[in-house]
Amino acid sequence: xxxxxxxRGQQAIIxxxxxxxxxxxxxxxxxLPGNSVELVQVAPFADPMYLxxxxxxxxxxxxxxxxxxxxxxxx
Amino acid sequence: MSKQINVALIGNPNTGKTSVFNALTGLNQxxxxxxxxxxxxxxxxxxxxxxxxxxxxxxxxxxxxxxxSLDENVVIELLLNxxxxxxxxxxxxxxxxxxxxxxxxxxxxxxxxxxxxxxVINMSDRMAYKGITLDIAYLEKELKTKIxxxxxxxxxxxxxxxxxLTHYKEISAEPCLNASEIDTSYFNNLRKAFPxxxxxxxxxxxxxxxxxxxxxxxxxxxxxxxxxxSKADLKRLQQKETIKRYQFINxxxxxxxxIDLKSAKDLRIKLDRILTHKVWGYLIxxxxxxxxxxxxxxxxxxxxxFIDSSFAALSEWVKxxxxxxxxxxxxxxxxxxxxxxxxxFIPQIAFLFLFISILEESGxxxxxxxxxxxxxxxxxxxxxxxxxxxxxxxxxxxxxxATRNIESWKERLITILVTPFTTCSARLxxxxxxxxxxxxxxxxxxxxxxxxxxxxxxxxxxxxxxGSAWILHKIMGQKSKSFFVVEMPNYKLPLLKxxxxxxxxxxxxxxxxxxxxxxxxxxxxxxxxxxxxxDNFNNAExxxxxxxxxxxxxxxxxxxxIESQKLEHSYIGIAGHAIEPAIRPLGYDWKIGIAIVSSFAxxxxxxxxxxxxxxxxxxxxxxxxxxxxxxxxxxxGGPLFNFASGISLLLFYAFAMQCMSTxxxxxxxxxxxxxxxxxxxxxxxxAYLVALVAYQVLI
Amino acid sequence: xxxxxxxxxxYIAVGAAVLFLVKKYVLPMKKKSTKACGGDDxxxxx
Numbered sequence: 001x002x003x004x005x006x007x008r009g010q011q012a013i014i015x016x017x018x019x020x021x022x023x024x025x026x027x028x029x030x031x032l033p034g035n036s037v038e039l040v041q042v043a044p045f046a047d048p049m050y051l052x053x054x055x056x057x058x059x060x061x062x063x064x065x066x067x068x069x070x071x072x073x074x075x
Numbered sequence: 076m077s078k079q080i081n082v083a084l085i086g087n088p089n090t091g092k093t094s095v096f097n098a099l100t101g102l103n104q105x106x107x108x109x110x111x112x113x114x115x116x117x118x119x120x121x122x123x124x125x126x127x128x129x130x131x132x133x134x135x136x137x138x139x140x141x142x143x144s145l146d147e148n149v150v151i152e153l154l155l156n157x158x159x160x161x162x163x164x165x166x167x168x169x170x171x172x173x174x175x176x177x178x179x180x181x182x183x184x185x186x187x188x189x190x191x192x193x194x195v196i197n198m199s200d201r202m203a204y205k206g207i208t209l210d211i212a213y214l215e216k217e218l219k220t221k222i223x224x225x226x227x228x229x230x231x232x233x234x235x236x237x238x239x240l241t242h243y244k245e246i247s248a249e250p251c252l253n254a255s256e257i258d259t260s261y262f263n264n265l266r267k268a269f270p271x272x273x274x275x276x277x278x279x280x281x282x283x284x285x286x287x288x289x290x291x292x293x294x295x296x297x298x299x300x301x302x303x304x305s306k307a308d309l310k311r312l313q314q315k316e317t318i319k320r321y322q323f324i325n326x327x328x329x330x331x332x333x334i335d336l337k338s339a340k341d342l343r344i345k346l347d348r349i350l351t352h353k354v355w356g357y358l359i360x361x362x363x364x365x366x367x368x369x370x371x372x373x374x375x376x377x378x379x380x381f382i383d384s385s386f387a388a389l390s391e392w393v394k395x396x397x398x399x400x401x402x403x404x405x406x407x408x409x410x411x412x413x414x415x416x417x418x419x420f421i422p423q424i425a426f427l428f429l430f431i432s433i434l435e436e437s438g439x440x441x442x443x444x445x446x447x448x449x450x451x452x453x454x455x456x457x458x459x460x461x462x463x464x465x466x467x468x469x470x471x472x473x474x475x476x477a478t479r480n481i482e483s484w485k486e487r488l489i490t491i492l493v494t495p496f497t498t499c500s501a502r503l504x505x506x507x508x509x510x511x512x513x514x515x516x517x518x519x520x521x522x523x524x525x526x527x528x529x530x531x532x533x534x535x536x537x538x539x540x541x542g543s544a545w546i547l548h549k550i551m552g553q554k555s556k557s558f559f560v561v562e563m564p565n566y567k568l569p570l571l572k573x574x575x576x577x578x579x580x581x582x583x584x585x586x587x588x589x590x591x592x593x594x595x596x597x598x599x600x601x602x603x604x605x606x607x608x609x610d611n612f613n614n615a616e617x618x619x620x621x622x623x624x625x626x627x628x629x630x631x632x633x634x635x636x637i638e639s640q641k642l643e644h645s646y647i648g649i650a651g652h653a654i655e656p657a658i659r660p661l662g663y664d665w666k667i668g669i670a671i672v673s674s675f676a677x678x679x680x681x682x683x684x685x686x687x688x689x690x691x692x693x694x695x696x697x698x699x700x701x702x703x704x705x706x707x708x709x710x711x712g713g714p715l716f717n718f719a720s721g722i723s724l725l726l727f728y729a730f731a732m733q734c735m736s737t738x739x740x741x742x743x744x745x746x747x748x749x750x751x752x753x754x755x756x757x758x759x760x761x762a763y764l765v766a767l768v769a770y771q772v773l774i
Numbered sequence: 775x776x777x778x779x780x781x782x783x784x785y786i787a788v789g790a791a792v793l794f795l796v797k798k799y800v801l802p803m804k805k806k807s808t809k810a811c812g813g814d815d816x817x818x819x820x
Contacts, residue, residue, distance in 0.1 A: 019314045020307060023482065023558040027317050028139045030177055040344060041351045041445075048448045048458065050351060050563060056177050057343065057563040059445045059458075064558065400780030405787060592798065598791035602784070 003049075003068040006039045012070040013037070014053075021067035030054035037070060079128045080243055081161060082121075085150065085185060086169035087178050088136035089438070089564035091197045093117075094227035095169050096133040097572055099237070106580055115476075116149075123241045132161055138177075140184040141313065142283055144479045151283065154188055155276055165243045166192045167236075172199055172207060173565060175332060179218075179324045180317070183251055186219065187275035191246035193221050193239050200226040206335035214331040219247045228570060250275070252323045257315040282309050343565050347442070356446050363439075367430045368530045369522065375422035379507075382422075383700070386415030405601055413597025416504075416683030417590040423507075424500050425582050427469050432577040436569035440465075444561050454541050455548025457481050457559060460490040464540060467497030468533065469581070471737045475744055482558040489547045491744055492754060495737050496540035496730065498533045500585075501678040505728050506532055508682055512704055513721030535729050596673055597683050600647065604688055607645035615640045647688070661727065661763070662720030662770040664708065671727070678733050719773035723766040730762035 006012055014035050017027065031037075035054035042049055047062040086092040096104070100119030117133040134153065135146035142148045153161055166185050170178030175196065185192050194214075202208070215222050221239050225232030239246075255262035255274050265277050349355050390411045397403040434440050440462060448458025459481045467474035474494050481487040498506075506529060514528045611618065619637045628636070642648050650672075651665030658668045670684040685703060706715040716724075732738070738751040745751075 017314075019310055023143065023560060024141050024310065024313055024317070025138060025143055025558075026560050027314055028141070028177075028180055029560065029562070030321070032314075032318055032321060041347055043351070043446060043449050044353050045449055048445060048559065048561075050347070050445055054176065056174065057565075059441075059448070059559075059561045059563060061448070061559045064560075398776055398780075400777055402780035402783040402787075405784050410787075591794065595791040595794045595798075598787055599795065602788045 003065040011073045016069040018067045080164040083163035090171040092169040378422040409601030412686040428581040438564040454545040457486040493540040498536040512716045603647040611644035723770035727766035732758035
């Protein structure tokens with residue numbers, strides 16, 4: 001599934017990012033395969049998304065989130 | 076002579092880099108621009124032990140050396156230009172103890188440039204709170220650097236940092252990882268083509284779209300087998316590089332840092348549950364804005380009244396004390412009222428920057444960006460446009476410069492074009508004096524009518540900005556690809572020192588920047604109002620005495636008539652009468668016309684101009700406001716500043732493009748005269764129309 | 775005598791003010807239009 005489908009409070013691991021669609025800046029902030037991601041908060045219409053990626057707290061738009069592939073973590 | 080070394084402060088945004096800068100330099104700092112561009116350049120001097128002086132440059136915050144904005148280009152250009160006068164002898168990378176992993180990415184990049192580098196780990200006072208422990212000795216060894224563990228908030232570790240700076244010669248310049256391993260054959264080719272160059276530096280030049288000294292670029296392009304990779308391939312390599320850097324960092328931190336999650340507390344998540352909430356978030360934002368406007372209005376009215384009356388008294392005192400003559404008049408009527416017109420803005424500008432810097436320092440501004448992005452996008456703007464639109468309430472110039480971190484060019488252009496609609500502080504004095512004249516006193520729900528009117532004007536400005544953005548968005552069409560990444564930093568209690576320095580610096584910039592212009596214009600205006608051509612002006616006394624000879628006027632009344640005869644036939648009077656037909660339908664007389672024309676240089680000139688024009692015509696010590704209230708409409712009778720003309724004037728100033736400096740900055744940022752010209756014509760034309768309709772409906 | 779000195783001071787002040795304004799607004803514009811910021815200078819546009 002993609003990051004855009006993540007629910008609030010859910011934890012996941014990034015498995016793949018399509019580097020053509022993702023700005024380098026986001027990669028540098030820790031949005032890389034293998035790192036953990038959690039959805040902290042969503043604005044109205046679930047866009048933008050406020051994420052905790054690998055300890056970095058950042059907000060990205062849904063249109064960017066659909067290019068990030070994740071796997072949810074069950075605890 | 077004492078020795079001086081160049082030190083560059085580098086770091087991610089929100090790491091407290093500026094606090095470190097302030098702690099090192101104190102008041103020994105100056106803010107300028109990098110040559111040719113409008114990126115703010117902060118530099119200062121720090122005295123070190125043993126007679127060494129450090130010239131410290133606070134570089135714009137950046138997440139990496141892969142630049143995506145003009146501000147970030149500055150960092151790379153400075154670090155790559157070995158012959159530049161600011162090329163650092165020593166780099167200081169400032170990091171935040173809570174985001175060490177991400178901050179170290181930039182650190183490893185700087186190290187690869189083989190510049191001696193110190194790592195500052197800031198906010199160390201939060202380590203216990205977050206359950207973090209660090210093995211400094213291990214980290215220093217692995218990262219091949221010296222580490223200063225400091226807390227600018229608690230004022231700890233600064234002297235240790237200074238000590239490290241003094242021993243700058245002992246700092247290692249060795250890189251800490253070998254980035255060229257990401258594609259060995261490619262980098263081997265590179266090395267063959269440019270044997271004398273640093274590999275990582277070459278790599279940066281290839282991958283960046285920025286202007287490194289032009290000659291540099293040409294020599295690289297000249298070599299044939301240099302560009303062997305497509306853009307997509309390069310990007311893949313950059314991703315690989317990033318992953319490799321993180322591998323190194325993760326391994327280093329695995330041993331060098333332990334985080335006890337059990338003892339970690341996160342205030343940020345708790346606060347954000349409310350502050351970025353779908354409903355509460357917006358409500359809180361609205362309440363904060365409302366409070367700010369009420370505060371600006373209430374708190375600054377006392378010092379402003381005081382300044383206004385002091386300058387009136389000073390002007391009167393000069394007139395009485397100095398020998399009579401033309402220069403005394405210039406001093407009393409031109410220069411002192413001109414100065415008064417500058418000083419009177421200081422309280423509001425200071426308050427406004429106080430609030431803006433608190434919002435930014437505390438980290439709340441990022442939440443506003445998050446909350447507003449979806450709404451702003453509908454109008455072709457970005458959530459990041461909110462910051463320019465809010466700082467536009469101080470001044471459009473820094474606001475337009477603040478658009479640089481908007482990733483999409485279309486969103487950025489629209490933001491630049493509509494930002495001048497927001498109510499800048501230069502409009503404030505115009506609004507305040509007209510509101511005081513035409514809006515009745517009294518309160519509703521504890522808020523004064525006057526404050527509400529002011530708030531409404533801010534909303535109108537904001538609405539005009541957003542509305543015109545929507546129109547531009549529709550006209551420009553085509554959805555350009557846009558990226559949006561915004562960091563949500565931890566909440567911090569704003570540091571008094573940082574806030575105070577920002578307020579001081581911005582106020583100073585206003586007083587000495589805009590102030591000089593206002594003063595010069597006041598002097599010229601006084602001259603134009605005090606001298607005139609022909610008989611009607613030079614013989615005013617005789618003409619008036621003859622004209623009213625039969626009416627038996629008192630001496631005072633006669634003098635008044637003479638002064639107004641003179642003013643009407645002065646250079647300015649003639650010019651004013653020439654444009655009067657154009658502004659008469661808006662409810663203005665020729666005096667207001669002059670004030671409007673002169674405020675095309677800068678809006679804040681309006682009040683000063685009226686003050687100058689009116690003080691030329693009267694003898695008594697009076698405040699500007701009283702003089703304006705006493706003006707009579709020459710055709711309809713009754714006060715000139717009534718409800719209709721007042722509202723019309725307020726609306727005209729809300730929409731008109733009257734700031735040469737803003738036009739200049741728009742030209743600079745968009746690299747064309749087309750956009751500032753559009754702004755000038757469309758905004759001012761619209762302002763005229765709205766003011767016309769308002770006056771005709773209300774009268 | 776006094777009036778003459780006062781008048782001279784006035785003209786100096788007004789002259790200085792005009793000079794300042796001209797320098798601030800008229801000259802930079804001319805400079806900019808002849809030495810345009812365009813080309814490959816990378817003024818921040820795409």
